[in-house]
Amino acid sequence: MANYSQGLTVTWGGVTLGEVVSVSVDGISVETVDVTPRSQAVRYKKYSRADGDYGTVSLTVRGTNGMAITNVGLTATLSINGPGVSFSFGGAMFEKLAWSAGVGELQSHSVTFKIGA
DSSP states (O other), X not given: OOOXXXXXXXXXXXXXXSEEXXXXXXXXXXXXXXXXXXXXSSOOOOEEEEEEEOOEEEEEEESOTTOOGGGTTOEEEEEEEETTEEEEEEEXXXXXXXEEOOTTSXXXXXXXXXXXX
């Protein structure tokens, strides 16, 4: 039976990816624009939301489910679920795929998804 990092499962395009060794959601941010009126009497700035960036999701998995070079560049729904966490991104592009194996180690894949709208 596979062990899943923190009890997490990751699904992309309806395929549950292999044994999750690690997962990271990075760089969710939004740009801000200063919209403070010059005529404002109080000295506090006002901001408005501009462009948002959902960042990237990086993970390391063992197993080959969904780990095909033909997936690189494709976009599908990415879901991360587990105890106390639930993410779902409708526009997750399979951006990078790497593979590694070492003596005495299990084979693993490192994957990066770029998250869009």
